[in-house]
Amino acid sequence: MAPFFVFIIFIMMPVMRYLLFLLLSFPCLAVTELSSSPEKNEPELSADSKYQLAKIEELLDFGAPDLALHFIKTNQPEFTEASLNEWLVWEEKRISLLEKMEDWQQIFERISGQRTLWQPGSLSVELKNQFIGKQIEASLQINKPEQAMSLLRDELWSGNVVVSQIEEWRRLIIRSYLDLGLTADAQSAMRSYHLDYGQDRLVTDQWLLLQSQILIDSGYASRAIKLLEDKKAPALQAQLLLAKLKAKSVSSDKVEKQARKQLKKARKDQRAQSIYWYIILRAAVVQQDYLVQVEAVENLLELKAEKYLRTVFSQVDSDVSADALWDSYLQAGLHLSNQFKLLRGDDGSWYVKANQLAKKKPRQARILFAFLALNGHDDAHRKSSFERLAGLLEKRKKGLEIIYRLFMEAGQITSLDIIPESIRYTLVDYALSHANLKIAATLMAGLAQPPEGKDNFDWNLRRSRILVLGGQYQEATDILIQMISRRKQLKEIQVDQYLQVVFDLQNVQAHDQALKAFKVLEQYPLSKKVERELAFWKAESYQALNDHQQAAWLFLKSAQPIEEEIDPWYHTSIFKAAEAMGKAGLIRDAREQFIKLLRITASEARKAVIRQRLQQLRLQQSHKLGESAE
Numbered sequence: 001m002a003p004f005f006v007f008i009i010f011i012m013m014p015v016m017r018y019l020l021f022l023l024l025s026f027p028c029l030a031v032t033e034l035s036s037s038p039e040k041n042e043p044e045l046s047a048d049s050k051y052q053l054a055k056i057e058e059l060l061d062f063g064a065p066d067l068a069l070h071f072i073k074t075n076q077p078e079f080t081e082a083s084l085n086e087w088l089v090w091e092e093k094r095i096s097l098l099e100k101m102e103d104w105q106q107i108f109e110r111i112s113g114q115r116t117l118w119q120p121g122s123l124s125v126e127l128k129n130q131f132i133g134k135q136i137e138a139s140l141q142i143n144k145p146e147q148a149m150s151l152l153r154d155e156l157w158s159g160n161v162v163v164s165q166i167e168e169w170r171r172l173i174i175r176s177y178l179d180l181g182l183t184a185d186a187q188s189a190m191r192s193y194h195l196d197y198g199q200d201r202l203v204t205d206q207w208l209l210l211q212s213q214i215l216i217d218s219g220y221a222s223r224a225i226k227l228l229e230d231k232k233a234p235a236l237q238a239q240l241l242l243a244k245l246k247a248k249s250v251s252s253d254k255v256e257k258q259a260r261k262q263l264k265k266a267r268k269d270q271r272a273q274s275i276y277w278y279i280i281l282r283a284a285v286v287q288q289d290y291l292v293q294v295e296a297v298e299n300l301l302e303l304k305a306e307k308y309l310r311t312v313f314s315q316v317d318s319d320v321s322a323d324a325l326w327d328s329y330l331q332a333g334l335h336l337s338n339q340f341k342l343l344r345g346d347d348g349s350w351y352v353k354a355n356q357l358a359k360k361k362p363r364q365a366r367i368l369f370a371f372l373a374l375n376g377h378d379d380a381h382r383k384s385s386f387e388r389l390a391g392l393l394e395k396r397k398k399g400l401e402i403i404y405r406l407f408m409e410a411g412q413i414t415s416l417d418i419i420p421e422s423i424r425y426t427l428v429d430y431a432l433s434h435a436n437l438k439i440a441a442t443l444m445a446g447l448a449q450p451p452e453g454k455d456n457f458d459w460n461l462r463r464s465r466i467l468v469l470g471g472q473y474q475e476a477t478d479i480l481i482q483m484i485s486r487r488k489q490l491k492e493i494q495v496d497q498y499l500q501v502v503f504d505l506q507n508v509q510a511h512d513q514a515l516k517a518f519k520v521l522e523q524y525p526l527s528k529k530v531e532r533e534l535a536f537w538k539a540e541s542y543q544a545l546n547d548h549q550q551a552a553w554l555f556l557k558s559a560q561p562i563e564e565e566i567d568p569w570y571h572t573s574i575f576k577a578a579e580a581m582g583k584a585g586l587i588r589d590a591r592e593q594f595i596k597l598l599r600i601t602a603s604e605a606r607k608a609v610i611r612q613r614l615q616q617l618r619l620q621q622s623h624k625l626g627e628s629a630e
Contacts, residue, residue, distance in 0.1 A: 045086055065101050079117045095134055104141035111135040129165040136172050143310060145179035148172065167197060175210055178314055183217045190214055205233045212239050213314050221246035235312045238275040245283060256283040274305035275312055281319060290332035294367060297325045301405050302398040322410035333371025336364060347372060347381040358392060366392050374412060383420050390423045404430045425451045441470025461497055468504045477513035481520050490524050511541035528562050536573060548584035552577050566600065587621045
């Protein structure tokens, strides 16, 4: 049965929910009380581990967390009984670094993968619980509360949880309920927690936020105000403003003004900016001020604020998203159409008015363009409106972030075909700058013509290379073949650039496609040097495809010297030809090539390698004779 389906049954069946209530009310039912693990001494690390861990600390001080993580992945020992203590030091370093990088998805996947390696008794229950606690927290951070609840349920009912862990996990259950929108269950679990541990058990900012969220969502905003009064942390101050807005103890206009005042003080603190823009948004919704809603959501998308906002407020996802911004544009567009007396269907008037507003009131212009892009009757006006909207957004400091999200994450954009080519070029550049090669390849696939001012040859090379990197090898090859098939000639630099992309195909082991691309190139007049090199690279692909006879022939062809000069290329090609012959079972021919090479090689080190290959051929021949004798 699928875990999610099991989870749904678990939270919905009355008997099971009652049992969970008992579980939360009486910790002794949830755990087998275990003695704390003995105080552990610092594990003795190898000299290499000490050196590498010190290097990682230096990299973190230098502000290079990605490189530090690379060193951890490269140097961390495997999980075995013998290396357990050393593995733990590395693993704690890895998880700690991923937490600082806020890469919660990787934390979840890492712990999930490692749990399959843990044998019974290999880790203390306490240590195992700590790792699982991190996995549960990661599930909540990536907005998968049902996954978190499933993990919590399995572990609590396993009876294999230390007492010190149960309190923390009960708080995670409360948070999971809240994230699932089960406010009544969250409130019940909170009440049970307070009965067991007391009202003043925990006074951290995160716990206060959780309590206030439940109170606000349960309709007790006035109680949340009392809980949050005099608290200094920005997140708690923002939650207090939201509580006042919900309790209607302060007007929405005043809440917005207070939030804007705090926003000015938070210019260097992106998290604080996020929470105050969110309060401005919520106040604007109450006021039905659609222009301010657009302003707030645009800023929140620029800040990529959703992940952090979820830890402070509930119901963030419906308020802050690409779809929410399109909806805000549409609502604001209807409002402005009344103000400017614009009629639905009169695309020309909308477009003219938007252009008039573009310089002095760009937000209003963006709203009109967005409305027209989705609702215009004329294809040309819709296309131009999309382009003008993107152009105005691009002028913002982080406008590319908004453009990308509007066109790649929104339900309103149902197909890439809707997106004008000029915007797709922009999206390709954005995706590449964020190392999202698959998205870049998808966007690039249908863009046959280069953007204005770009060379067609260079553009298609770029298309092909991106498709290779995105794993679309056949599509990349098709572009390579098409881009030179109709040309009368190729410049030397174009040949070199073309070959670089074919080498990319070889590097990803797409040798059939690489050979097709080489074949098309051979129809053009090429210099002797290029012909020689081309034979070598083709031989490499045939070798990889286990066609050793064809590879041997091409390596021999590549060995033919230019102007009868024996050069290093000749030596390498003959050596490779001899190896290919040996793999093809042509032992006599292979020996002849190696002996020829031995006579002209000056380097003693190279001679030693050739003699070794000759010895291997003798052994291969002896083995072959032995088989035939049998």
